[in-house]
Amino acid sequence: MDHQEMADVESQNLETPPDVFLKGKHQVTLKFDDVVYKIKTKKGGLLAKKRETVVKEILKGVTGVVEPGEMLAMLGPSGSGKTTLLTALGGRLGGKLHGSITYNGEAFSNDMKRNTGFVTQDDVLYPHLTVLETLVFTALLRLPKSVTKEKKVEHAKGVIDQLGLTMCKDSIVGSPYLRGVSGGERKRVSIAQELLINPSLLFLDEPTSGLDSTTAQRIVSTLWELACGGRTVVMTIHQPSSRLYYMFHKVLLLSEGNTLYFGKGSEAIEYFSNFGYAPSLAMNPSDFLLDLANGIYTDEFNADHTIDKQKLISVCKVNCVAQSKPALKGIYDSGKDQNRLQEKDSEKWPTNWGQQFLVLLRRDVKERRHESFSVLRVCQVLVVALISGLLWYKSDISHLQDQIGLLFFISGFWGFFPLFQAIFTFPQELTMLQKERSSGMYRLSSYFMSRVVADLPMELVLPTIFLFITYWMAGLKANVVNFMYTLLSLLLNVLTAQGLGLALGACVMDQKAATTLASVIMLCFLLAGGFYVQHVPNFIAWIKYISISYYTYQLFIGSQYSYGETYPCLTGQCSIVEFPSIKQIGVHFGLHDQLMAALGLLIMLIVYRLIAYIALMRIGVTKN
Structure with missing residues (x-):
């Protein structure tokens, strides 16, 4: 033949x-x-x-x-x-x-x-979500707000049945490092995401790449049926x-x-x-x-x-x-x-900002919970907290230098820890963001806000646990007011450091380069914080005014000590204000000065996040 x-x-x-x-x-x-x-x-x-x-x-x-x-x-x-x-x-x-x-x-x-549906060659999917969750979240975002939530979920289940994914709908999608559905099923999930909107025009880049002949035949047969459907x-x-x-x-x-x-x-x-x-x-x-x-x-x-x-x-x-x-x-x-596509829908987005934010927030929490509260991360925090508590165990005001060293260590540790966690946020999700934004799924602002809010549980709970263990073991002031003051100062420090990490990750978009840059910047902040170097030359002293460690150090000192308080010294009792590590950085224990330090961190917290948002707008993410 x-x-x-x-x-x-x-x-x-x-x-x-x-x-x-x-x-x-x-x-x-x-x-x-x-x-x-x-x-x-x-x-x-x-x-x-x-x-x-x-x-x-x-x-x-x-x-x-x-x-x-x-x-x-x-x-x-x-x-x-x-x-x-x-x-x-x-x-x-x-x-x-x-x-x-x-x-x-x-x-x-x-x-x-x-x-229009567009299926990329690489399957860009969240690995910890199940097949059903993946398609339901996509349906909630891509289908118009005139369709009820129940109808969207029902439609997602219908597409699952259409593409033969019923048997694996409750299995996680997986990744090369996480066992999930098979390669053919993952490809069908990618196709299913585009079929949710019932596209008139469907583009696919190498839909059979890396698949065996039987699976490839099944996928192309499905596409042939879709074409024959109009x-x-x-x-x-x-x-x-x-x-x-x-x-x-x-x-x-x-x-x-x-x-x-x-x-x-x-x-x-x-x-x-x-x-x-x-x-x-x-x-x-x-x-x-x-x-x-x-x-x-x-x-x-x-x-x-x-x-x-x-x-x-x-x-x-x-x-x-x-x-x-x-x-x-x-x-x-x-x-x-012909039946042309008319611009009848004047609205630019299928759903409003609030709906986008809530759906994205739920999706982020489901996907990130495995990473945010991983056993390794929790154990890391607990071990450092216990070691710190043991090293500074029952350190009273007679060991003032040790107590101040503990406070500066806490500000440094909780500057580096959230900073390096946040650096990887946007570089890891850039491909997903470009894919979903190019299809007009949601606003960049709703994605950014949901991403920042989704990280708050990890960013706030872990330092709280850390301080609760270390604070009481180390013998810091056993007073609820002083503890809450220290805790709020620590959380403000964490959120500011996280903002710096988000900004660096979004601006550089290269994880190795961003990590190196973050190390240099944070070390400069630590050195200018007032603990290591007490006689900083004037021509470089300005660094302290942009240092996260400097403002956090001031807040920590203010949370533990007050004007008129004394400590044991060679001449008997000396004023806490005259202690070198406190005097050099010019700590004043008045409410105004403490508020100015908190305001400095708050301004940086906002500015760093604005820089991250602007950077995301300029890195090639499709503008809608």
């Missing part, structure tokens, strides 16, 4: 009438005409005298059209521009993009975004099996950004045979096409020959593109008669 006969058989097996498209949804015809994408790169190493800027063309005039009920597969070797083109078609590519990309004859819009499906795929290949209604073959073929998948072999390139034996059509895209042709004697790809590119521009032009023109001309 030759390739054309195989294609005919497969087509007959797959030909079923399209399902009725879900009520209220519009069908979308996607067309792209002469799409060109260029990027600028630097030529020459870091030591080169002059680095030349080179413009590289990733896409070189790609043209095609996909209609409702069709599934387009983009084939090509690595670096051929498949993912770049998919990203451009999905409205997610910035930069110098030229050409025309329209949806029912119109440009990409917010309403189109809400009717959706427009576009995917990139590297090397599909012959069973998968004949499911594709259309195929776009790319090579170094150029189009080698665009048309029906069943007609690709015949097309290249007309130019003298025919497979010498029965083989997977995708393997044959990829060989041609790589510039290799195997003849009947099983010998490899290098082919002239430029000739194929030129022929394709004349034939394939010429065939597409009338279709493109016809779609454009008849656009007014």
Whole structure:
């Protein structure tokens, strides 16, 4: 049986009438005409005298059209521009993009975004949430507020049944380091997230990557059924099996950004045979096409020959593109008669700010509880608290230097600890944030506030436990007022240090670099805090005014000692105000001075979080 006969058989097996498209949804015809994408790169190493800027063309005039009920597969070797083109078609590519990309004859819009699903190659999912929780939270955020919560949950369960995820719905998603559902099930969860909005247009980047042939077949069959239901499906795929290949209604073959073929998948072999390139034996059509895209042709004697790809590119521009032009023109001309996506919904977001905040907060708490109160972290705090309590056990005012050393140690430890925990917050979630924001799921402000609030239990409970153990063991003032004063000062210090960590993580977005920078900054703050160096030169003394440790140290001193209090010294009893470690930093025990120290921390707490928020807005997170 030759390739054309195989294609005919497969087509007959797959030909079923399209399902009725879900009520209220519009069908979308996607067309792209002469799409060109260029990027600028630097030529020459870091030591080169002059680095030349080179413009590289990733896409070189790609043209095609996909209609409702069709599934387009983009084939090509690595670096051929498949993912770049998919990203451009999905409205997610910035930069110098030229050409025309329209949806029912119109440009990409917010309403189109809400009717578009985009499945990335890597499954970006929260590992500790179950399959059901993942889809329910997505439904609560992406479905319009006019739909009740009960209906959203019911819809999520319906999608689970549709994609065959019922058996694993209560299993956690997992990650490479956490055992969860299988790779195929994880991929279906990613697809299910996009199907929740019943998209008119569905994009998928390598949906079968890393999966066995049976699982890949199941996923592509599901996508084929979705296409036959009236959706427009576009995917990139590297090397599909012959069973998968004949499911594709259309195929776009790319090579170094150029189009080698665009048309029906069943007609690709015949097309290249007309130019003298025919497979010498029965083989997977995708393997044959990829060989041609790589510039290799195997003849009947099983010998490899290098082919002239430029000739194929030129022929394709004349034939394939010429065939597409009338279709493109016809779609454009008849656009007014189609069911276009109208901008009826003037609201930019599917849910309001409060709903977004509450849903995101619940999701963050569920996901982060395993990390925030992990056994390792709790044990770390308990061990340090016990060791500190034992080292400073029953240290009274006769050991004033020791007590002050304990207070400064507490401010240092609870400066570093929350700082390094917060640094990893945004770098670890950047991919998830970009994915969800690009689909118009929620505001950046609602995400930021929910993320900050979700961390509060860990940030507040653990230092409280630490101080409760150390404070009474170390013999600090056994008074509820003094304890609460110390505790509030410690919590303010923790929240300020956390804000610094969030700001550094958001600004740098490189965990190693951010950690190094944080260590340098915090050490400078400690050295300028007034405990280690008591005679700081004037030209560098200004550092103390931006030091978290300096203000916390002042508050701690004020929480334990008061004006007029004395301590044992060589001359008998000396005023606490004259003790070197207290005198040098200029601690005044008046209410005004204590409030100024607290105000300094409060200002930094707010400023650092504002810096983190602004940094998130500027790092490439899609702006909506």
